[in-house]
Amino acid sequence: GQQVMQIPQYQHVQEGEDFTTYCNSSTTLSNIQWYKQRPGGHPVFLIQLVKSGEVKKQKRLTFQFGEAKKNSSLHITATQTTDVGTYFCAGGDSGNTPLVFGKGTRLSVIA
Amino acid sequence: ETGVTQTPRHLVMGMTNKKSLKCEQHLGHNAMYWYKQSAKKPLELMFVYNFKEQTENNSVPSRFSPECPNSSHLFLHLHTLQPEDSALYLCASSQATEQFFGPGTRLTVL
Numbered sequence: 001g002q003q004v005m006q007i008p009q010y011q012h013v014q015e016g017e018d019f020t021t022y023c024n025s026s027t028t029l030s031n032i033q034w035y036k037q038r039p040g041g042h043p044v045f046l047i048q049l050v051k052s053g054e055v056k057k058q059k060r061l062t063f064q065f066g067e068a069k070k071n072s073s074l075h076i077t078a079t080q081t082t083d084v085g086t087y088f089c090a091g092g093d094s095g096n097t098p099l100v101f102g103k104g105t106r107l108s109v110i111a
Numbered sequence: 112e113t114g115v116t117q118t119p120r121h122l123v124m125g126m127t128n129k130k131s132l133k134c135e136q137h138l139g140h141n142a143m144y145w146y147k148q149s150a151k152k153p154l155e156l157m158f159v160y161n162f163k164e165q166t167e168n169n170s171v172p173s174r175f176s177p178e179c180p181n182s183s184h185l186f187l188h189l190h191t192l193q194p195e196d197s198a199l200y201l202c203a204s205s206q207a208t209e210q211f212f213g214p215g216t217r218l219t220v221l
Contacts, residue, residue, distance in 0.1 A: 033208070033209060042214050042215050043154070043210075045210065045211070086153070090210075092208075098159050098167055100156075103153050
């Protein structure tokens with residue numbers, strides 16, 4: 001079945017440094033979604049990408065979808081303590097199969 | 112608030128107990144999900160319901176029994192659980208794309 005791998009598992013950065021998490025699917029995706037879960041909270045939807053090579057930005061966050069629609073990345077510029085949490089990618093294929101979530105990248109930001 | 116509520120927020124139960132988790136969504140969504148979140152498997156899909164019909168059962172042990180009486184409510188009935196079932200149980204709903212998660216029930220099995 002479809003698998004979604006996410007790296008790194010953990011990342012510790014100094015406040016102000018950049019951060020990137022990578023997501024790779026074993027199959028071609030129709031779309032990819034990103035979620036953020038704050039410590040003690042629940043996953044919250046950030047964005048969805050559907051087009052090959054698509055790039056979307058949300059303030060300091062940049063999301064990319066690979067040309068082959070099998071990988072994606074989330075890049076945060078100049079991290080802040082409010083960025084702390086676990087970032088999950090989730091791959092969707094065409095049809096009614098549910099999203100497959102990666103294991104997430106837990107980001108710690110040291111002030 | 113995401114429009115998805117879960118009760119109780121915390122639950123401690125013995126292995127011989129029977130309890131139920133409740134999820135309610137106020138978003139008019141057609142699909143509802145149960146996930147288990149633990150340190151070993153961060154987001155493990157358990158069950159999916161579309162229009163009250165179960166469309167996915169991800170090889171979940173029979174000691175977990177879901178119920179979806181209507182599109183707005185989802186239950187997870189628990190009986191004879193094991194300590195390794197201790198985890199955060201998250202409910203989510205969706206209409207087309209993004210999933211909206213509830214706050215979760217933190218379950219501890221003694």
